[in-house]
Amino acid sequence: MNRTASNLTFALGFFALAAGVVLARANPATSYESSIYTGTPTTVWLCFAVALGLSVVAAVAARGRSQTLGIVLGATTVTSIVSLPVLRNYRFSGMGDALTHLGWTGDIVDGLLSPHELIYPGVHSLGATLHLLGGIPVERALLLTIVVLFVPFLIFVPLTVREMTGSPAAVGVAAIVSWMVLPINNVATHMGIHSNSNALFLVPVVIFALVAYLRRRSTTERLPFGISPYSVLIYLSGIALLVVHPQQMINVVVLVGAIAGIQFLARWRFSDHPMVDQPTTYAHTIVLGTLFAVWTVSNERFRSAGVGLAEGVLTADVGASAEVDQRGASLTEIGGSIQELFVTMFLDAAIVGVVAALFVLVTWLGWTSLDREAASFVTYLAIALIPLGGIFLVYFVGTPTMAFRQVGFIYVLLTILGAIGIAHVIGGLSRVITRPGANAVASVGLAALLVLGLMTVYASPLIYNPSQHVTDEQFSGYESGLEHGADGYSHAAIGYDPFRYDHALHGLEGEETLSGATAATGEADPDELAAGNYTGAYHGLDYYLIVTEYDLTREIEVYQELHYSEQSLEGLGSDPAVDKVISNDEFEMYAVVSEDDDE
Template sequence: MYRDTIEETADSQPMNRSALDWLFAAGFLALAAGIALARNDPATTYESSVYTGTPTAVWIAFALALAIAVSASLVCYGRQQAIGIGLGATTVTAIVSLPVIRGYYFYGMGDALSHLGWTRDIVEGEMGAHELFYPAVHSLGSIFYFLGGIPIERGLLFALVVTFVPFLIFVPLTVRDLSGNALAVGVAAIVSWMVLPINNVATHMGVHTNSNALFVVPVVVFAVVAYLRRRATIERFPLGLSPFSVLVYVSAITLLLVHPQQMVNAVVFVAAVSGVQYLVHRRYADHPMLEQPTLHTQTLVLGTIFGAWAVTNQRFRDAVEGFVTGIFAADVGGSAEIDQQGTSLTEIGGSLAELFVTMFFDAALIGLAVGLFLLLAVIGRTRLDAEGRSLVTYFTVALVPLGGMFLLYFLGTPNMAFRQMGFIYVVLTILAGVAIAHGIGGLSRFVSRPGASAVAAVVLGSCLVLGLMTVYASPIIYSPGQHVPEATFNGYETGMDRGADDTPYAGIGYDPYRLDHGINGLEGEESLTAGTAASGELDPETFNEGNYSGAYNDADHYLVISSFDETREFDVYQGLRYEETAYRGLEYDPYADRVISNDDFRMYAIAGGDDE
């Protein structure tokens, strides 16, 4: 796409090969030491933060490895740059793998527990993997169970890591095909380590299939770019297929099996490229795009595959109905939700501005850099060659419908809007490599090339720290970690096994039915206990008055409270919804009997109002 003015030869390496080898050895040694230290300090009880729960020495070791990786990715090329990128990618993978390394029993509340239940159903023969709408992650967890004898809970955590790794590999590979410039590849690798698609609003680092699918998207984008950029020199497959067109189909179908919503976005991306090609073929007789193979067939085939897969599924139809209803509902939308969250943050001493800086400053900075680059590319003020401009044009045009979908989601179902943002940031992560490399090249005209690289290292390194410290939920973003220790599982399992039939379970701010999914499966919801089938949350106002039975309609019920609940309601939310004094009062109420208790779980039998 473009080349730096400095000739990339072995003589222009920033330091001699021997010194680099010693530096890389120190980086990998630091990485190994960090992993060993983390492994030697397993989590024995609930941790509200992966970050504070992990020993400080681990973070020092990882920081050293990442510092070496960032520097090598920016100033080296060839084999040395590849080693630096490998060091950084492995370190980030280790950070994402900390729940596995440190022996977490499971990680993820909400949807993750339902995915655990589906995986349990597959393992126990209650259902086939093909019966799920998106079975890839569950199937991976099952494979680890059957082939490795790994517990289902831990197998799913391994599946999380397996689906994450392609993101770190294929972002720089895509930029290499897109650009051919070593600096752009190195920058793209560093930006990928920030894991910008995870926003902890609707995309999460955990067993969350929609989020897991985001890490497979770069494989599809790589396949598309490879199909456009490379000309297949080997004999074509039957039906006129080339190896790269087959790669487009296989990667897209894999994405569909991880989660179909991201497959929709992939189809939109491919269709946007196809649309641009169609217009160019209609209007121009001589254009670089005319030399590239078209994506019309791929668009049709992938759209048909998704349509056939989706329209037969009731959950998909319900989601579409909810989305359309949300757009026309006056009280539904992103603005109302933001106002509500802003008010709650103010009441506990936070602010939306503070939260935005913590969670989105790095993403905003990268988005701004890419936006400026695309603007300059449109007006022809970049060093892109003809083919490079055509490829960037495809990405630019594709962002228009993807952004339009974000706005529609924002009006209808704000949670889906932030999932859409996750996909957009996969695309922006790829473009950031080319954009920032151009910026470094421009800066080097005013300062030396080493000076420009040093500035880039400081800025990107700072964004990397900010990005990695918000990959997992933690109190720093007013969201406690979703660690589920074994004691919590045991408490819930014992309570559900020994609880009275038809007596509902209630929680403070968290409906216990998700734990029932994870423990007993949920095939057709036939395996759910009668109690959790009627479960729900307590009324905060009544609970805070000390009226524990009235908080659940004056009915007999079990109140289940985990360390996660206590941390969220009393430490993070600071009693905004449920007051800690009311919770402590349970121990002295004559109608509340604590029937199960361990380090991470308590269950109380609450007598209804009729029994008082």
């Protein structure tokens, strides 16, 4: 393609991207959206599809300036997709930990909480900074924080692959695989205000610094006292990761420690090998491990998590297998299946993981074109997966949620290894057919995997998990309900404990916990509601029953009345013991007087 045609092509791509962003901004969400995918106008997705299609082809087939423009176009488009809650003017997104994080951020802004009092203050501090500097609401500042922390992932995955291999083909594929956002699994890692997930997107920065430190041994790049600038980057990025979430920091310590162990064995076994010539990571392992220990061991929440993990490991009926069985049974009841859900959520990740595994194998057999130093980097990451996988197994037995968080970290490494492996597959295919033919096949295949990846970046009914979009009406309803409720009345919701909204609206005033409300709250008993016994649905006490549009969508449309029926909720309006006290388009609250009070 000549320069003029290339310029016109990229002009079209960037115009399509800009048009998509403008159209998304011009069509804000006006009510609760169960799916940001269906809520966003189709024309927006068509514009993004054009931009991504051109960027995939350029990243695979082009080189030099054109490949760089293609990567920039694709990365910007994916960032725009991740930014849709901001572009479409969501009040907030996230109804679990995210609401508590919102409360902590508000406490920091109000001076009720110092950042260092939290074990992971990174997200909250950045959100508070954006709020104070930009003059924007705290909720919007946190939504922007998601985007700010996400961008390094798109930048440093291809940079790391370039540093490892020096191959433009691998760099282009790495960019595309990073756009799939494989570390997000929507089981325990999420695209939202979720510190553990947000920390995953900083991990490639540390890996890039590690690879650059190992590869670049020239004294011309040294700081005073012979310090490598990449050592400084390792420490600074490690500290940033630590304050965003320590769990991902300990994984980095394991990674760096594994590299140090491999280097030690290489020096004992070989006299002529790139690993022997590379600078060691012994000091980095000690420094990063010490930082982690000092920061976390004295923290009560960290100690409690450790005790909980140990109890889970020693308890036979706790584990991820039991949780999978339970969810599989629930899916069957509503017409779904684990197999169907796996294909939707994990097929792209499974393919990339298999390619990564096979690529490591053929690298060790010496069947790739990698030079010895590039192969050593592959070995470092591959062997580090062994202890990281061991941690996953411990979590799998003891704390299922933590196991899927560990999978998120593992997929940061598999994104890098899988991308290099796919690039080698394309190279091999080009020798069987032709280079243009191989590029065409690769572009179609990667585009299909990219669609799979992007369609599950956010939760939606497609994966039986409706969007946790928080509207103005929901905030307003909870604010009125929590502030003006009568003494002695608890607040109950269907399938969801509303204490998180209390955190979001009133803060936690320094409490370091993701459990335990500052108001009396809970969940209404589904069996009692189904029987029409509204007065006995909450421990026989006087209570307020809260029903939001999110609750109805989740329980009636997505879960197909698995726990709560539409008929049982319709009876609220005619029961003499029930009074509707707050109502808007997204929120209803009923005052329910117990049977004892009726008597």
